[in-house]
Amino acid sequence: MTSNLLETAPRPLLAFVRLGRPKFLFQSMLVVAAGVTIAVHSGHQASLGWYLVTLLFAWCTHLMTHYCNEYFDLEADRANAAPTSWTGGSRILVGGHLRPEVSLGAAFVLLFVGVLLLALLPSLETRLVATAIIALAWLYTAPPLRLNYHGLGEVSCALVLYGLGPLLACVVQAGTIDTAGLGYVGVLFVFQFLRMAIMNLSDIEGDRATGKRTLAVLLGAAGLVRLFAAGQLVGYAAIALLLVTGVIPVSAGLLMLATAPVPIWVTRQLTTGALAEPRRANAVTFWASMHMPLTSSSIIVGLLVDLGVHGGRLWQPWLAVVGATFLIFGTWLVRAAQTNRAGAPSPAG
Template sequence: MTAPATTAPLRAFIRLGRPKFLFQSMLVVALGGTIAVHSGHQAQLGGYLLTLAFAWCTHLMTHYCNEYFDLEADRANAVPTSWTGGSRVLVDGALRPVVSLGAAFALLFAGMLLLALLPDTTTRLIAVAITALAWFYTAPPLRLNYRGLGEISCALVLYGFGPLLACLVHAGTIGATGIAGIAVVCGFQFLRMAVMNLSDIEGDAATGKRTLAVLLGAAGLRALYAGGQLVIHAAVVLLLITGVLPVVAGLLVLVTGAVPAWVSRQLAAGAMAVPARANAVTFWASMHMPLTAAAITAGLLADLLARSGAQWQPWFAVCLLTFALFGGWLATAVRAHRTA
């Protein structure tokens, strides 16, 4: 049954923004706030809501911007997955491309207004960097994802500067534990984006989009992902031994390593050549990121509660609600993938 004519454009517009990815930025903001609370600072509800609004606004802006500037590459991608190759709304002609560009500009301006409300010069400068890297990820003249710089810029925007901004909004500073946690998720995000671009390699190559997958080739990209995962997990073990990461946080990260281990095996077995398996690979490669962010967040909260004299505080409720929302959505998404 097709959607009524009055609601079909609205539904297409929502699909165009791919809101399912917003769970990642929600968990990023929770991670940054938890880093601040773990270091002895008090999280502020106003600061949390402002940071979350900016994160979601910028995240959506990136999606609408990418849909417009990636249209040629998306059209050339004959085998998109549910997580790569864009929303297909513009490719299928459900909306005009100018709608996507207009939405991107509107969200850009909204993000700049939110940016101005941040507490100090440092947080505003970080937010400017996030906005610039997000916009020029696909937009000219930089078009970072067309020059072999998309993976690192995406990692910095979402899992590097993102939690750093959230932490500084509450604490104004960040310690070694916070830096280590952010470095871990940022490194994982770099590898995850490499896998996502591997799924789009043929269409990207045909349209001159020089992602790492195109530059390294499929075999080189698979080696980068597997080797990178080993290096980062070894670093987590070292951070555990040296006490930089609390025990629970480090162990939870290592447990989530089962996901990239499965992804690596699938890549080695040629799963990307089979559409159904490629869809599963890109899904779990994506889910590794929010799972890792949640693991570090939960580990830091557990360490805080285990300390002598530590008491329950409102921030714990914010994190529990975040986990519940993500967990409920993830369960639904897993069921949908199993029945697809």
């Protein structure tokens, strides 16, 4: 038995990488790209230098959150008897492959690097936004607030990644954000809030056992599924309203609406007990997660199409960055979807 465990245990470096769950970095990569594209669509030329600074800050903060969560969520993760490839943590600390202090140490190093990157940002406004991102990300599971233990984790995560994230990327480039940009950010915030609610629903038993009061624990499974379904209706109704009132261009609005089959499928699975079956639970949490980068991608493509159709200036280097981003994400998504269908662990884990 011990021999088998040693043979299957990941090497320390690989274990450390898996501990940070890098597959989720596609979310922040596309968030930053969406924010920059919003700025480009509003008439500003993208600065690749500031894009790289913003992306590094987003990735650093995102990884910091993961390492921090792994340490402070260890008790809840140990109590989770039914993790998926997308929920329940990396299982590296639970499996004893690394000491918990390694995760906390990595989180502090990334916190320090994030503060250094924050200091490089171009204005007081952007530095204040970045400060809020770091503070909320750290306090998501860390004392003294431990937001995800008091029914505030879903809203704080949505605010950090899909609220303040694209806002920061846009304001770094443009110095401001227009009404349409706020509309995109608002829709992304709502969808991420709902996505996090579903992720926590998958972890409900372990969370309940350890006193972690997520929305899933507070509302119960049936209540949370109703919230998810109603919230999706509100989000897509908002997109339709922004479209018919001309706040957002037709191309962006239609592409955002085209993502609706994903949450419809997730809702159907939730109402038929998918989370009680490991393979179906993995598929639900996978597609609930992928709804977010797909929505970000629809905004990016829709805005660039609108610029092209109406003769707007498309800065070629930014198109190359977007193309490379989609190539990397698309390649990974195809592999991850294939693995998900096969019921195997994610190849990007």
